[in-house]
Each structure stands twice: as C-alpha cells, then as structure tokens.
Amino acid sequence: MKIFRAALALCLIGSYARAADKLIAELLVAAEAGENGRVETLLAAGAKVNGRGKSGLTPLLAATTGNHPETVKLLLDLGAQVDARGDRKSTALFFAAREGYDSVVLALLAGGADPNATDIDGWTPLLRAARGNHASTAQLLLDNRANVNHKTASNYTALMSAARWGCADVVPVLLNAGADFTIKGKDGRTALTWAKEANAKTIADALINSGAKH
DSSP states (O other): HHHHHHHHHHHHHHHHHHHHHHHHHHHHHHHHTHHHHHHHHHHHHTTTTTTTOOOGGGGHHHHHHHHHHHHHHHHHHHHTTOOOOOGGOOOHHHHHHHHHHHHHHHHHHHHHHOOTTOTTOOHHHHHHHHHHHHHHHHHHHTTTTTTOOOTTTTOOHHHHHHOOOTTTTHHHHHHHHTTTTTTTTTTTTOHHHHHHHTTTTHHHHHHHHHHHHO
C-alpha cells in the first residue's frame, strides 16, 4: 500500500508539473502577442506571473519583446518582477532599449526598472540604446538617471558604442548629457578613435567640435 501511495503521489506531482508547464507556456505566448484578456485568464487559472520558460523567459520579458506596453503595465500591476533577469542576465529594460521600444521603456521605468542595471557583459540599457542608434530611447533613459559615462569592464562606454557603429543620431544626445569623450578603453581607443576607424565623419566632426582631440 505504501508503494502504491508513493507511486500515486509521484504521478500527481508529475501531472501538476506538466499542467504548470503548459500554463506558463501559454502565458508566454499570450504575453508576447499582447493578448491581455488571455493573460488575465491564464493567471486566474494558476499561471505564475513570474514563471519562466526556456532561457529564463518570463511573461514580462515576452511582453517586452513583443512591444506591448499595455501588457507590460498589466503584468507589473499583477506582481511581475520588473528587473527579473533573462538571457545573459538582461532585464526587460535591456530588450526594450535595444529595440527602441519607447512606450515599453516608459512603462518599465514607471514600474521601477533600474536604468543602470548591468548584464553579463557589463552593458546597461543605455549602451544597448546607443548601439541601436535609438536617440529618443537614450534620452528617456538619461531623463531617468541613466549613467551616461558608465564603463564596462573594458572601459567601453555608450559614446564609444555609438561611434564604433556609426550611430550618428544618438551621439548628440549623449554629448548633451555630458558624455566624456576623453575616456579611453583598455585598448587605448577613445570615442573619436572608434569614429575614425568606422569612417563615421559626422560623428568624428561632432566629437571634435565638442573638444575631442585628434
């Protein structure tokens, strides 16, 4: 009888686990599609608002990658952890900044997202926005206390990232916020060095006009 009960308990545990996996899988799909009604139904049915799928994906991260600010707000209101980490320890704000999803960025910041959180590479959301040439996104982050001169372990900055990849739109935003063009990476490069190597004349001129030395 004890063996039977133990086997039954294991079966029930396995059944519950499969049911929970199914719920979170459905919730992730609904969140990424911005289906708010479905999201609420699944949460009411027992899906966990901070449950995780593959690669650590949470419903909030899914809604962010789908660019659904209203779903992001809904999940935050229902207890989603705003700075939950996903792939490479990135928060939802990293994904929104990388893609230039300004409405989602605003929703996350309003929900308490840390604009200076760092991922596995030491990057911040601002570095991601700079790399994507998202000027308005960078400005939103800066308006919410993002550190314009944050340095990764290699002394890499948002200004360097913009210069390296020819992201001319975001450079004035960074410079106006006090980006330090004198910072050198551990390889000795400055933002101006990167701009010259990238043949990004507009950026090089902007840096020189701001006082950067040849």
